[in-house]
Amino acid sequence: MEAAIVIRGVSKVFAGRNGLRVAALEQIDLTIGAGEFLCVVGPSGCGKTTLLRILAGLEQQSAGRVEIRSGEPGKPLTSMVFQETSIFPWLTVKDNVAYGLRMRRVPPAVQEPIVEHYLRLTGLDKFRDAYPHQLSGGMKQRVSVARAFANDPSILLLDEPFGSLDEQTRLLMQEELLRIWEAHRKTAVFVTHSIDEAIFLGDRVLVMTARPGRVKAILEVDLPRPRDLVNLRSQPAFLDLSRTIWHYLREEVRAEEHAGRKL
Amino acid sequence: MGKRWREAFAARTVSVLSPALLLAGWELLARAGLVDVRVFSSPSRILGTLIPALLSGELLYHTWVSVCRIVLGFAAGALPGVVLGLSMGLFPFVRAALQPMVAVTFPIPKLAIMPLILLVFGLGETSKVFTIAVGVFYLVLINTMAGVLNIDRIYLDVARSFGASRRDFYLTVALPGALPMIFAGFKLGMGTALLLIVAAELSAARAGVGYWIWRAYDMFDIERMFSALLMMSALGFVFSYALDVLERWVIPWKPPSSSAG
Ligand SMILES: Nc1ncnc2c1ncn2[C@@H]1O[C@H](COP(=O)(O)OP(=O)(O)OP(=O)(O)O)[C@@H](O)[C@H]1O
Numbered sequence: 424m425e426a427a428i429v430i431r432g433v434s435k436v437f438a439g440r441n442g443l444r445v446a447a448l449e450q451i452d453l454t455i456g457a458g459e460f461l462c463v464v465g466p467s468g469c470g471k472t473t474l475l476r477i478l479a480g481l482e483q484q485s486a487g488r489v490e491i492r493s494g495e496p497g498k499p500l501t502s503m504v505f506q507e508t509s510i511f512p513w514l515t516v517k518d519n520v521a522y523g524l525r526m527r528r529v530p531p532a533v534q535e536p537i538v539e540h541y542l543r544l545t546g547l548d549k550f551r552d553a554y555p556h557q558l559s560g561g562m563k564q565r566v567s568v569a570r571a572f573a574n575d576p577s578i579l580l581l582d583e584p585f586g587s588l589d590e591q592t593r594l595l596m597q598e599e600l601l602r603i604w605e606a607h608r609k610t611a612v613f614v615t616h617s618i619d620e621a622i623f624l625g626d627r628v629l630v631m632t633a634r635p636g637r638v639k640a641i642l643e644v645d646l647p648r649p650r651d652l653v654n655l656r657s658q659p660a661f662l663d664l665s666r667t668i669w670h671y672l673r674e675e676v677r678a679e680e681h682a683g684r685k686l
Numbered sequence: 687m688g689k690r691w692r693e694a695f696a697a698r699t700v701s702v703l704s705p706a707l708l709l710a711g712w713e714l715l716a717r718a719g720l721v722d723v724r725v726f727s728s729p730s731r732i733l734g735t736l737i738p739a740l741l742s743g744e745l746l747y748h749t750w751v752s753v754c755r756i757v758l759g760f761a762a763g764a765l766p767g768v769v770l771g772l773s774m775g776l777f778p779f780v781r782a783a784l785q786p787m788v789a790v791t792f793p794i795p796k797l798a799i800m801p802l803i804l805l806v807f808g809l810g811e812t813s814k815v816f817t818i819a820v821g822v823f824y825l826v827l828i829n830t831m832a833g834v835l836n837i838d839r840i841y842l843d844v845a846r847s848f849g850a851s852r853r854d855f856y857l858t859v860a861l862p863g864a865l866p867m868i869f870a871g872f873k874l875g876m877g878t879a880l881l882l883i884v885a886a887e888l889s890a891a892r893a894g895v896g897y898w899i900w901r902a903y904d905m906f907d908i909e910r911m912f913s914a915l916l917m918m919s920a921l922g923f924v925f926s927y928a929l930d931v932l933e934r935w936v937i938p939w940k941p942p943s944s945s946a947g
């Protein structure tokens with residue numbers, strides 16, 4: 424498989440105001456294939472968001488090299504779904520979804536059907552003219568997902584996009600995300616704290632160590648696509664994988680607790 | 687519903703009744719000779735002067751002159767205030783370059799530089815408009831900058847990650863994000879403008895509400911003075927109402943505040 428993202432020896436150190444230096448990432452080596460769906464799990468504060476922000480060009484790594492092979496010309500390289508609420512309070516739902524297209528100066532007549540398509544997909548079409556303060560937390564998150572998809576990037580960066588959704592909506596959105604991904608096969612890097620979600624969605628799962636984040640393990644998800652998320656949970660392959668990831672994560676969380684006690 | 691409605695009704699009644707009582711008390715005291723009508727006049731005497739002054743169009747003419755100066759001065763101060771405030775909020779470099787000058791010149795009372803303004807701009811309209819503009823400028827500038835600095839960093843990240851141009855940063859993030867604070871600046875600026883117009887029309891003016899007040903003072907015509915004060919109060923009310931309406935129109939995304947009423 425052709426590589427879409429090559430990460431070599433990437434570290435990130437934040438220099439705090441009080442001279443405190445926080446090492447967020449350490450010596451990350453990772454190659455993400457074109458069209459691959461990579462899920463990232465790891466303890467809170469291990470640098471998952473930092474990694475995505477470096478890929479999005481919002482943060483500069485302190486050391487190492489990041490190479491992003493651009494896909495199709497004329498298309499944006501990456502679009503990010505942010506972890507926190509990030510839709511503009513001063514734009515309507517429709518204008519929020521259209522934001523990326525507008526920044527790229529896509530003619531309004533071309534924007535219109537794209538925006539409508541994603542509004543329908545995310546179940547927001549009745550709220551197209553609403554302002555964010557009129558939406559629930561989960562709806563805001565869906566606007567954020569729609570905004571990233573509508574921008575049609577080569578690489579999707581998703582930072583716990585379904586974190587604040589209830590179980591049913593989350594399942595629907597996961598199925599929808601898979602449907603869209605299977606149709607377009609965009610490279611996707613998906614951060615989650617849910618092991619189930621990582622296995623449901625990913626081709627591979629990257630497990631990170633506690634801070635400073637390093638690559639703890641990379642696991643292949645050997646489950647056929649298209650996946651039936653509802654029945655997946657009871658398959659032996661799913662359970663094995665889930666147990667392995669949990670085992671790795673527990674080590675890391677324990678190690679962190681231990682370090683915390685020593686401090 | 688009953689209780690809330692009754693409370694609202696009671697509040698409404700009190701806010702009409704209390705000024706009415708004050709006026710009635712004033713009138714009674716004046717008639718009884720307990721306040722000096724030569725200094726404090728009385729409501730009936732003031733009305734007796736105000737109504738003819740309004741009907742003859744004389745007071746309206748002076749009001750119109752002042753309104754023109756206020757509106758021009760306000761616009762001349764607010765526009766650069768917003769543009770510079772947005773730039774200082776968005777770009778640390780611009781902020782570093784201009785902040786010291788703003789910090790040093792802002793505390794100077796604007797009335798204290800009126801003689802200088804008169805020297806530079808002469809006795810004509812420009813000096814009055816400029817005085818108001820200076821007062822409005824600082825308040826709008828400082829509020830706008832604070833408004834931009836208060837915008838959640840995440841929105842700047844979103845704009846950046848979607849490839850926003852410099853112009854997009856101004857128009858899709860900084861301006862809308864700072865609008866509530868910009869309007870707070872406008873309202874403060876309007877208060878200052880009303881203060882400054884009276885001072886500006888003290889010297890070398892041949893018309894205006896301020897001019898009217900000072901003339902009345904020279905002639906010790908207390909009723910004319912009070913008439914003009916009433917006019918100033920009405921102006922203040924109209925301007926702040928207009929700003930409220932404008933604010934609701936340009937900030938449709940602002941959730942209705944629960945403390946209203
Ligand atoms: N701008 C910053 N300045 C200083 N420190 C930062 C900054 N951004 C992140 N950090 C630190 O870097 C570490 C990693 O943060 P990051 O947000 O990447 O974690 P995360 O894995 O996304 O956590 P979570 O799962 O809770 O979202 C944290 O310890 C955090 O405090």
Ligand SMILES: [Mg+2]
Nearest residue numbers: 471472506582
């Ligand atoms: Mg995070």
